[in-house]
Amino acid sequence: MTHATQDRYSRQILFAPIGADGQARLRGSHALVVGCGGLGAEVANLLARAGVGRLRIVDRDVVDVTNLQRQALFDEADARDCLPKAVAAARHLARINADVAVEPLVADVNATNVLELLPGVDLVIDGFDNFEGRYLLNDACVRTGTPWIHGACVSGEGLTTTVVPGRTPCLRCLNPEPPPTGAVPTCDTVGILGPVAHLVASLEAAQALRWLATRTVPEPAVLVTVDAWDLRLHRVTLPGPQPACPCCGERRFEFLDAALAPAIELCGRDAVLVRAHSGGRPDLDALAARLRPHGELLVNEFVLRFRAEGRELVLFRDGRTIVKGTTDSALARSLVARWFGA
Numbered sequence: 001m002t003h004a005t006q007d008r009y010s011r012q013i014l015f016a017p018i019g020a021d022g023q024a025r026l027r028g029s030h031a032l033v034v035g036c037g038g039l040g041a042e043v044a045n046l047l048a049r050a051g052v053g054r055l056r057i058v059d060r061d062v063v064d065v066t067n068l069q070r071q072a073l074f075d076e077a078d079a080r081d082c083l084p085k086a087v088a089a090a091r092h093l094a095r096i097n098a099d100v101a102v103e104p105l106v107a108d109v110n111a112t113n114v115l116e117l118l119p120g121v122d123l124v125i126d127g128f129d130n131f132e133g134r135y136l137l138n139d140a141c142v143r144t145g146t147p148w149i150h151g152a153c154v155s156g157e158g159l160t161t162t163v164v165p166g167r168t169p170c171l172r173c174l175n176p177e178p179p180p181t182g183a184v185p186t187c188d189t190v191g192i193l194g195p196v197a198h199l200v201a202s203l204e205a206a207q208a209l210r211w212l213a214t215r216t217v218p219e220p221a222v223l224v225t226v227d228a229w230d231l232r233l234h235r236v237t238l239p240g241p242q243p244a245c246p247c248c249g250e251r252r253f254e255f256l257d258a259a260l261a262p263a264i265e266l267c268g269r270d271a272v273l274v275r276a277h278s279g280g281r282p283d284l285d286a287l288a289a290r291l292r293p294h295g296e297l298l299v300n301e302f303v304l305r306f307r308a309e310g311r312e313l314v315l316f317r318d319g320r321t322i323v324k325g326t327t328d329s330a331l332a333r334s335l336v337a338r339w340f341g342a
């Protein structure tokens with residue numbers, strides 16, 4: 001280890017469970033952050049500062065001004081320029097720690113691509129804002145034996161637990177099925193406190209550093225819940241993996257095997273993601289020329305953003321569109337067809 005490295009991470013090396021050996025292991029580690037919003041952006045920030053050698057960051061959305069209340073990695077220029085979160089995160093992280101190799105991926109993580117994200121990765125950190133993504137990630141991580149850290153927050157509360165397949169219970173051991181749509185509060189119904197997202201992200205990052213530096217988790221496995229408003233923390237001791245669990249017990253990967261919905265509602269954004277129905281990549285410049293007379297337009301190297309009639313459509317280079325200003329999937333698909341064509 002060079003003097004500069006020793007100096008930079010000296011306070012963390014002084015922390016005995018990490019030490020110089022743990023710091024070297026962090027440097028040789030590769031972490032995947034899926035979802036770069038309230039949780040993922042802060043996890044990525046903390047892991048980059050801690051000197052985790054490689055970070056792959058995947059997110060499907062662009063920075064929006066409503067993100068800035070809690071997502072401290074981003075700023076007003078990112079929102080104004082309509083930058084994808086993964087790209088904006090990579091640019092900020094390069095200025096925070098130039099020694100970390102950051103790989104930004106602007107993509108919707110789904111059953112068709114999640115397994116491609118995992119090879120070479122030591123640990124996955126959940127920055128999702130939806131159950132669909134987490135159950136899919138649980139399937140992918142259990143199937144490949146990849147540890148992952150689950151985190152979630154809404155309103156003034158949050159929770160986190162670490163899943164090490166075969167050693168600790170997986171998400172489906174704890175909750176065999178995701179809650180039905182509308183059954184639990186979400187960020188769009190009850191909001192989210194910025195500090196809660198940072199609290200849960202910090203706990204996720206601490207457990208990520210522990211795993212990457214030492215390959216250990218608290219034993220027995222625990223789930224921690226926090227209420228930042230009323231200052232309550234609960235540590236729940238978990239049982240071992242459940243033999244009857246459909247995922248890690250019976251090894252049925254129902255979320256990996258599920259068909260892709262053509263459109264899904266996005267948590268907290270009054271928005272719908274419309275998936276591309278053909279493999280072709282859209283010609284954003286040609287489309288921009290056609291749309292310019294009809295509304296407000298922004299094109300950059302990553303997206304085309306079109307605003308008209310009180311709605312906003314963001315078309316990504318991979319052919320997906322996020323339609324903001326509605327939660328009606330059918331309406332969103334018809335808007336995409338109307339403005340962007342088939």
Ligand SMILES: [Zn+2]
Pocket residue numbers: 169170171172173174241242245246247248249
């Ligand atoms: Zn399980």
